[in-house]
Amino acid sequence: MNMKAKLFWASAGLLGLFAASVTAIAEQKSELKPAAVLSRARLITQPQYVNTLRGIFGPNVKYPVVLAPMHRVGGLVDVGASAAVVTGGALERFDSAGRTVAKEVLDPSHRDYIMPCRPASEKLPDDACARKFLAPVGRLLFRRALSEKELKAYTEIAHAAIIEVGDFYTGLGGTLSGMLVAPEFLYVTPTTEVVRGENRLTARSRAIRLSMLLWNAYPDSELLTAAENGSLNTDKGLAKQVDRMLASPRLADGVRNFFDDMLVFESFDTLTKDGKIYPAFTTQVTTDAREQTLRTIVAHLVELNGDYRDLFTTRKTFLTNDLAAIYGVAINDPDRWAPYEFPTDSARGGLLTQVSFLALYSHPGRSSPTRRGRAIREIFLCQKVPDPPPNVDFSALERPDPTLKTARDRLNRHSQNPVCAGCHKITDPIGLALENFDGAGAYRTDESGAVIDASGALNDASFKNVKGLEEALHNNPRTPTCLAERMTSYALNRPIEAADQDLLNYVNTKFAANGYRVKELLRVIATDKTFYAVPADNDKPTINKADAETVTLGRKS
Template sequence: MQSVFIHPVDHRVSRLLFVRLPRALKFVQRGLLACVAALIVCFVGGSVLVADELASELKFREQLVPLLRTYCYDCHGAEDGEGGVSLEADDTALKIVKGREHWMRALAQVRLGTMPPADSDVMDPSSRTRMVELIDELANAIDCVRNPNAGKITLRRLNRAEYRNTIRDLVGVDYSPADDFPGDDVGYGFDNIGDVLSLPPLLMEKYLDAAESIMGEAIYTPPPPELFELERSPITLIGADKYNGKNHLAMSSNGTVTLQFDAPFSGTYTVVFSLSGDQGGDEPVRAEVTAGRRTIPVEVKESEPTEKKVAFRLGKGTRQIDLSFLNDYYVKDQIDRNLHVHHVKVSGVEQRSQFVSSPDLPTTHRVLLFETAGNDGEFDRAAKAVLGRFASRAYRRPIGKSELGRLVELATQVRDNGGSFEESMQVAMQAVLVSPYFLFRVERPREAGDDGVMPQVNQYELATRISYFLWSSMPDDELLRMAHRGQLRDRRMLLEKVGRMIKSPKASRFVDNFASQWLQLRNLEIVQPDTRIYRGFDDEVRDAMRVETLMFFSEVMRNNLPVTELLNADFTYMNEALARFYGVNDVRGNEFRKVSLSGTPRGGLLTHASVLTVTSNPTRTSPVKRGKWILDNLLNTPPPPAPPNIPELEKGKLVGSLRERMEQHRSNPACAACHNMMDPLGFALENFDAVGRWRTRDGRDVIDASGLMPDGTSFDGINGLRELLTTQRSEQFVRCLAEKMLIYALGRGTEYYDKCALDKITADVRSHDYKFAYLIAAIIESDPFQKQGYREP
């Protein structure tokens, strides 16, 4: 942000110039800028006042100060400002910029009509409009030409919806984390805001479990090999007929005993003999074990039972293993060398191919493992190809050589421990799915250039921003190819791609995630209208309400209609259940279809039962909630929080119709401050009951749906409100929608310096007849979306 002066000016000089020289400033207004500029140079020792900054100071002194003096300074003077707010103390445009926080609160009050208070001088509508414009312009003064700040986006973790979509697009597995992962926090109305998406230890554990489950489903690996075990103790061996009292075989002369068994499969069989020897002569007991054509010598030096292990490859069928005692030695009454066999155990492991070759492999397996290794010599080549593609798509950028090397090394370790190629890929891909480069949308930190200009994000980072904005998921191959070729900043190619993206089935994710949160449709799941009063409302109707609004929003988006159609379209989507609930005829079946609303009071979002239900109480409508919803979501002028200790609207103390009770409630000056703005908007919707059905009476009371705003604007009913929003307030609505969508696209709240981007976005959309696709394209082309800025203190 540029300050008013290039070099600081002593406050005494500033006051001399702008308080004691009012006539000089009038000369400036009349075109004598050069004279005053020369005078300023004399006072400040060579400092130069930039022309537009001088204009801001003139605008403050000559246009805003008279309004403030008339309507504000009596209560918010230089020393004793009510509520701790002293507006008169900020006596230059520079001080307004520095005191932006309390000036923005003042702006909200003026815009809502809550200031000046009812017991002060009445502010005429034109003065109110002018004060709003001046405070907004001066408090948010920023040089939109000389490198405005693009804003800092906090490193963003994938939220639950983004994680599910990304896994589906990357792996091909629909893994739902809703029941396992903790819920995502919400900031600025959305659950994809970087500042609130933390990574608690519990979630990291869930990611590990999810990665194992996902890759286990995506890649087929054969079941564990079949095992065989045969144990003999005491042993019964063919040719063995001499047992001593200790239940073991004693071989006192050279000979052979044979173990026979049925091998259930071909594989490796391990035989464990428990042997001991009576030692004598000049050598230990020697024996040998034979299976088929292979013989393995065994030396028994021990006099206590000791395990001796041998292994053979055996085929399926009846097999025999021979144990032979080789070096019997005997001297009568002196030496007797013998072999003792105490125990025999045979175990086998089925021999299977290291590589899977099944015609019934899942599609995910074939897509992910597009290369296989026919033998160990091909392992590295296949692993690099498979993991290189997988990790590059998962990380949304080309994987580095060293990164790929570590993944291949991990896969090799699995292979070396007996794992198959498929198991090796499973483990390495699990590592990818718990990497920060997958779980977070990582962007390389950047510094401003020598000229202070912030650089643009690279093409792959831009592709990621675009895809998560419109699809809540990773870039597709086409978007990554465009990034690789450097085409994403070619306006023609970008518009063509955006057009394809919003027509893709994946764009339904944008509708569900952005529109549901912007319009607060997710609250529809928890509202509980009193069905004793509002008969016909049930869960089927509740679901149909939500579908209607989402399909309507999708229609406006996919067909590139003007965004103002969201407020005044003469069509909607219904199925038979919702049409019957609305009282509309000739709609049959469960399928939703486009229905004309011509000749009915309905049209646009404000007449959707979903919106009307989430802004009502269980037993009655709420003009306050509905008015606040319009201010928040359609005009972006949220009212301030209600003062403490304000009583609820109670039937017992207030009498008459709902409108009359609300007017009695507003008689309290503390209540009137906010309700004068909210209530008129809400009353315009009173012809719709608490579940969105049309009515002309509330009980015995005839509905009065007229409204009068603090600025003098009047309207009557839904038609009058709709006309107000689409004519007098259409620009405000478009800017509100642009700001909500920019917040969602960036994953951060907007700041004062985003005014430049919002001005440009709104102007660009206006020049293209407010078409939806141009709003999306303007957001993508904006500086906050294209660049990486910094966080101001």
């Protein structure tokens, strides 16, 4: 790469912002006027960003993207994306990501198969070739065909940049990086149209909503085509696309990202353990623990099409050598991920006994029945556990009496304070059942020489050990309805509210009837009219009102 090209990449952000403005200007001049715009614009999340670009440019391009974190709303970061704003710092990360990806895409190792044409000269502009690249890519990034004005503007930018740097691919890459920071790419804003007196989502917005639900990415070309030719507005056309997308390997991305979000796995980014206490809990274990659970979920729910509730009891999983060391088991091929099934007499079974859950909901140097119990209630049962009062006395836990050998002993002492006892009653009887696993997730039978009592209770279900907890959670009627609630919220991209009860009842009934298969849950939501419904008065952007009205619209019986 010549010096000009290097300088170009360094300053590509400026070009990017300029290129980004093209869309806005062109849109202002467009004759296409949406009948209405829904109130809620959502910012693209990091998984959506990567999934979308991987769908466009393929899996061999690297996407080392680190976007700004977003707030969790209603138990999901994805829902928080609707309230996210692009601060200066966040824009900087988008800009950096866009430049990195553009450079990768047009790198000699990738461009030969990504580019639909080769320029006449690599040092000179070739507007025809640039258009052949920018038109389909722009359509997929912006979820609509670029107008002729837009395409012309982007081609002119590329032309000027190529002359400036003397390199076709560098100039084109700068233009692509600009498209990657365009608001049209970063934000999804639902649009509506009035057809025969009915206000409805445009087919393009239907496609986006569907794709975000199933693949956690922007639509692919086939789905956009279905939107463009109107077939997505028909029941048959919609069903065809849903079938296709549920059968696609990209469904695994969507399911994986949903559960990564629901399980609060972004916490792994900051998880640390005391190396003196848990020396085997290396950085690699942190990475692998997250991946293990996601692989387990995808295999069980997507490939096996298993009952969601069985995720809390299944002994089948996948391990690496680093994880196997924590689990205390051998794997035959330590170089790779390997399928593994814990023996029937193992204490391991289900997500609760995986290192990810056990380690994430512990302290750096000790387990935490309270954190674990709270996580079970909040994540898997959709129940809110209050935060501890600000003046709580933690001394019984942090500077314990040495005669209190086990966590149960210490929590019993701590809970003698009636201020603490109230909340601990709803967390600790659950979390104490996991005390046979230390703060790193390794199995143990005793703590400080005292045999661990892992009995507990979840509401009315009492149990002697973790197996009982697994069964109790599996059989708890709130377990599947909580997932359905989360999934519905994820689909609608907003928190569930009281007015959504009819919708939830419908989804839950279907979920149960389909044997708690998540693929079927997704199908029910994706083919239901409510999923695409538009509030009657959506020009009045009152979120709660709009949300409440979605359930009044019809659905398939």
